[in-house]
Amino acid sequence: MITTVRLMAVAALIAVWVGASPARADDAPDPLPSWNDGSLKSNILDYVARVTTEGSPDFVPKPERIATFDNDGTLWVEKPVYTQFVFVVDRVKAVANQHSEWKTKEPFKSVLDGNTQKLLTYGEKGAMALVTATHSGMTTVEFNDIVSAWLKTAKHPRFKRLYTDLTYAPMIELLEYLRANGFTTFIVSGGGTAFMRAYTEQCYGIPPWQVVGSSGETEFRYWDSSPTLVKLPDLLFFDDGPGKAEGINHYIGRQPILAFGNSIGDKEMLEWTANCKGLCFMGLVHHDDAKREYAYGPDSDVGRFPVELMEDALANGWNVVSMKDDWNRIFAWGAPEAAVPAPAPQD
Template identity: 60%
Template sequence: MRTSVPVRRFQAAWCLALYALFLLLTGCASVKPDPLPSWNEGSTKQSIIGFVAKVTTPGSPDFVPVPERIATFDNDGTLWAEQPLYSQAFFILDRVKVLAPQHPEWRTQEPFASVLKGDVRGAMAGGEKSILALVGATSTGMSTAEFDALVLDWLATAKHPRFNQPYSSMVYQPMIELLTYLRANGFKTFIVSGGGMAFMRPWTEKVYGVPPEQVVGSSGKTQYEMRGSAPVIMRLAELNFIDDGPGKPVAINTHIGRRPIFAFGNSDGDLQMLQWTAAGTGARFMGIVHHTDAAREWAYDSNSSVGKLSASTLDIARTKGWTVVDMKRDWAVVFPFQAGQAASPR
């Protein structure tokens, strides 16, 4: 019995539909997943994807060989939260409280007395001198291995005061995706931060996928010693290098040896790193995270002593065509634990 033409067409269409379903279920269909799912669609997201495409496509006039695909990121305020204080500051303040029973003199000695009273502003009133005193008393006179263990123990137990989340959860989900996306396209990702290099290195590989040898930061002096028959590197109470502002290009040149083609920051302290990146030849990407979401994170720029982003830096970015990320507009998710929460209305 011959099948009518309409029936044969229906059977063919049905077979094609089943085959398409099979491809989808078995993963054979060539559907590209969104590499940046936590970024809202728009010009900001497209500026990133477009840049990566043009520097990684063979034959493109902007093609960049893999060894030259260097990306640098600030840490505080760019990869994880920096409000109301830098995370390393919370670590140091907690260390003061832990060590206080061994130092009764701290009850009347500044800046320790203010810390023990909960007066952080008073503790910081002495500026750099106070900060160095706190760092020296809490983070030196021990081996680098002992300091690593202290940092990891603190991260395993400490919680952020606003969100009651571990500090390792206070990372920006869109930036984690961006780091992964860049590495999938042949980039080597570096952290270049004003924060302590030794404070970051124990955990950045687990949290960001950035190994310790690709972490550049401020540092104190160290020295080699023998403890019995075992060699150790000891942390000294002396400052070695501040990796902030104009120090960032110097540190990039010293530690990396290649000028980045991609750089992201969020504050005035990142301006020189972005300028250094922009000054190279060929295609360049410079990005700034602008904190505009008081509901899901914080809204701040020139009005903040932590992560200050002045109007002049924003003007430079916009005049030169750098990408300014509006956190409230451009990020569907801020922190991983906020997945599923919509952005507040603009």
């Protein structure tokens, strides 16, 4: 038995050395079928083989195989605006009849008038006011029920599908492949933790305690003598930019060896990962597929991927995924060659 294991380890090491993809025997099913063969896919397979092969100089024990993923634009669609923001707008409209003051109070008035141009002028402060109004004042259980119900009906303006259908099939395969190889997978997103937890287990196989995001305070209260947790308007943690590296320490407590993002907000997470002791893997999803999804980056309001980040990534040997070239399908429901409707101007 030991001899067999040793032989397998030696074979795997040789395979790594000659540049083959030892994580997969010729007759084994492809663990990443939605990824086109090419250097990006090879890099992933080689990396996983190196860190999981006992005896390899790059071997990493299972509990240290931490993989972190941004969510919006990395695991699911973020255009034309973040899904959570669509929820916020829908929620403001849904409860407006309980808030007659919103008819004249901004930024609520602009939401109710459907005046997107004016809404945008209120910027981040306006967005936070809307998030606070829709994400607090109820119990944690009620909020989860509200989000779950919304996710069952709300549809994306271009794809006419539920948002939970708009996860990227190649990334789901990657998450599953990593877990099958002893990695623990986490989400590290600027999005709201409570919002994400309503669907991450179903969509990504990631349980609530492996979701790192932005979050508000809660308060433990007795309600009719039953204990309950009420969501408060105060921000507790903001998980974006440097906050992603801080959040990784705060919520995970271990440096990742693999991380994937898609925008400038992921820079510090990738730098923190690149600083790991052993062999590490940094990935960026580049949205360059206007036909099947969207093409954006340097000047985008959401998911900004500036030229400097691209230059840094290429200079540092980070893996920049071309959605157009590296993925043979974007969504699980989309056949490889399926054309999807072009975005309408307002999408």
